[in-house]
Amino acid sequence: MMLQEIYKMFTRPYAKIVLLVIFVLMLIFSLAFVFEGQEYYDSLLSTFGKGVSFEGKLINGNLFAYQLFHALWLFVGLMVIFVSGGMISEEKSDGTLRMVLSRKVSKTGFFTARFMAAKLYAVIVVLFMAALSLGAGLVIFGNGELLAFDHGEFFVLTSNQALLSFGLAYLFYFLMLLTVISLSMLFSVLFKSSIKAILVTVSVIVILYFVSSLELSLFDSVKPFLFTSYFTSWSQFFTTPIDWMKLTFDAIVLIVHILIFYTASVMIFSKQEVLD
Amino acid sequence: MKNDIILQVNGLSKSIKGIPVLSDFNMEIFEGDICGIIGPNDSGKTMLFRALTALINPDKGKIEIFGKKLIPNRAAILSKVGLLIGDPVFYNHLTLFDNLQLFAKYAGLEKDNDEINRVLKLTGLYDLSDEKVAKLASGDRKKLAIAMAIYNNPPLILLDEPFSSLDVKSLHEMKSLLKSINRDRGTTIVIATKRLVELQGFINRIVLIEGGRLISEGNVDELFGRSNVGLVIETDNPAKAMKLIKESDLPIDSVMIEDDHVKVSCEKKVIPFINEYLMVSEVQVYMLRPDDAITSYYLTFTE
Amino acid sequence: MKRNLLFTAFLVVSLLLSYQAFSQTGDAFSYIEKYNQRLDSIKNYQAVFTVKSEIPLLNIPVTRGKMFFKWPAHYSISTYQFTVLPKQKLTPVIRFLRRANFKSIDRGIETVNSQPCKVVELHPYDTTTTVAQYTIWVDINTYMVRRIFVSEKDGSEFVYHYSYDDDADMLPSKLFYTFNYSLPHEQNVMLNPVALRVDVENSQVYEGKINIDFAYSNIRKK
DSSP states (O other): OHHHHHHHHHHSHHHHHHHHHHHHHHHHHHHHHHHHHHHHHHHHHGGGOTTEEEESOOSSHHHHHHHHHHHHHHHHHHHHHHHHTTTTHHHHHHSHHHHHHTTTOOHHHHHHHHHHHHHHHHHHHHHHHIIIIIIHHHHHHOOOOEEEEETTEEEEEOHHHHHHHHHHHHHHHHHHHHHHHHHHHHHHHHOSOHHHHHHHHHHHHHHHHHHHHOOOGGGTTTGGGOGGGGTTGGGGGGSSSOOHHHHHHHHHHHHHHHHHHHHHHHHHHHHOOOOO | OOOOEEEEEEEEEEEETTEEEEEEEEEEEETTOEEEEEOOTTSSHHHHHHHHTTSSOOSEEEEEETTEETTTTHHHHHTTEEEEOSSOOOOTTSBHHHHHHHHHHHTTOOOOHHHHHHHHHHTTOGGGTTSBGGGOOHHHHHHHHHHHHHTTOOSEEEEESOSTTOOHHHHHHHHHHHHHHHHHHOOEEEEEESOGGGGTTTOSEEEEEETTEEEEEEEHIIIIISSOEEEEEEESOHHHHHHHHHHSOOOEEEEEEETTEEEEEEOGGGHHHHHHHHHHTTOOEEEEEEOOHHHHHHHHHHO | OHHHHHHHHHHHHHHHHHHHHHHHOOSTHHHHHHHHHHHTTEEEEEEEEEEEEEBTTEEOOOEEEEEEEETTTEEEEEESSOEEEESSOSSOOOTTOOGGGEEEEEEEEEEETTEEEEEEEEEESOTTSSEEEEEEEEETTTOOEEEEEEEETTSOEEEEEEEOSOGGGOOOSEEEEEEEEEOOSSOOOSSOTTTTOOOSOTTOEEEEEEEEEEEEEEEEEO
8 A cells, every 4th residue: 555655645746846846955055065165164164273274175075965964954854744744634635535544444554554655755855865965966076075063063074984974864864854754744634734734743843943952951951852852963973983872862762753653643543533 | 035134234323523413323235235325415324324434433333234343344344345425536636547546456456457447438437547537527526436436346336426416418327337237246236315316216225314313214116116106187176186086986095285286195007097087077187197206205204 | 386386485585595594693593594404405205194183173083195395395295085284384394484584582492302402482573474483492413393383473372393213314203283273253154054053162272283193205315
């Protein structure tokens, strides 16, 4: 059944529009990178004063992909909601849910198939980002060391280290996307209108991420419980040494959230009656 | 001899937001029946169909299809049931062919292009098979829903308002199609409608529903065939005609005046004698016609 | 290219001036001139170097590079990876220090790496230059430059510590470089607002350290 759901998802325009928007965002970013990148990085590196000079090729495909990742991760995460938020609610409002569920299909099976299709979409989005940023970046700008930054600290990674970091970061970002998707599918189960499901998901994520990002001690005790506090953990794969303990914990937190959202969705959905 | 019961509903009750939509509903449908479930708008027909397909959870009661309880055997049962519930809905961005493929999968059936083409041909939609469903007229959407319902020759077909929005020709074609499926394959067909006229001469079993309650159910032959027929007499003097018939020795069950016509309930063989008696009594008989038996039957219970 | 041209200009001018100066005086500045004179005995060399850095807020792996010199002024550095290097040259090139441009003060003798060194303090006459002073430790026996301290008017301080395996070659086997810096109050967050969220104290002055090991080959003398 998953194949049908994937087919349905990709025949809808939203899935393609989101990929197109990501592509356009990438093009816009590429222009900024090409025309102002060097100046920007020179300005960043001037942090270390007049006592040092930096040798080697800084502008390269790894840096392009890294910067693009930083520039787009949140937008892409929100864009994916446009697809996943309508996964169930759209079927409800269109009435197709009635047609599907009056067949052999079980509610859990149907939800899981839709969830898996959304999951595959997340994989495609991540691969699309990787291909367009890392793939195209390496082809256009060449390989080289990656200058990464995290919370004011700079890290230079060898090209091999960078490749590994990208792999792990994309994997973690996939978990982040899955968390977003599973939350949006929960709201998709709760609401009949996909617009409502999308808006509520976006609002919840924006508010929680805002709280997670605020450097106020007032929220320090709350932050560990917000899944949005772990959304940017992928960037720590570009630090040295990688804090495996922390990142494993962060990944587990996201996986637990995914399971909670998924289980809640299945429980609610299986008890819902189809009255439309 | 009665066939086996293929669908049985016992004491089915369901309330939505405190309002009862089905109340202690009972129904029996036999293998090979073409059963009409007849009731006005909001009488509970669609809700009954939702219950028959486990789209809603009944508060009380039991549903058995193919001799098995619906709830634990939902998937196995529904894979053998052709369905149309409520307005036909499809994935509008997909073609007719793709929709059929998709719903075949949902029904747990193997994708079979020949079967898809067969049902499209039977419903007269073959030429439109590559069109997007969004472009279909409402009548064609109904036909597509019927095509889905008959896909893979299920032994039981449940159709909710299948003939609304069909033009006269399509209505005739679809009824003929269903009749032939019933005749050739012994398929049991259950049709819910609010328009009696659609089912005249088509069904062999009738279930009357109103306010979520069963009013009556029975075999059409038993209810109308062997009992008296209704006769409507248009005359120049209905009052005189009624008086004459009432006072005659003719074996009639009842006589009354309705809408300036005389309505008589009697055996078929009595009709020529009534006609002759009125003529000799100098009552001008303009027309003798049969009464709409099912309508009368329905009205008898609902009025 | 620009760097090489400047270097050539400095080299030519300083060569002329240093010969002239050394012949005229025997004061503190003469130690610098003596060193330059010795350094000029080298015709060419090349070296592979390894850079290890300990720079707060900048984590950079160990990198390698190549250095090439050909008398009189062809000097080039290439690195295999992106890396950080001291701002000036990797070897103690102080030919550009012209006697006429500095007030030199003799700060006596100090021991550096168990070697007695003349401490020469130079203050530029030119008030527009960013440099506040140079202090150079020159070995009194070998005239090797063992340490250079550069202080700038904005408070920046750079120290070059040189170690030699073979004094005869005049080329350092190790350079230990320290420098200080503080973070700018505003950072450009144009491209990645999240990553540049600064968790460090802006007013703090940090000290960076760079260790460079050299392995020479093809050293030729005139």
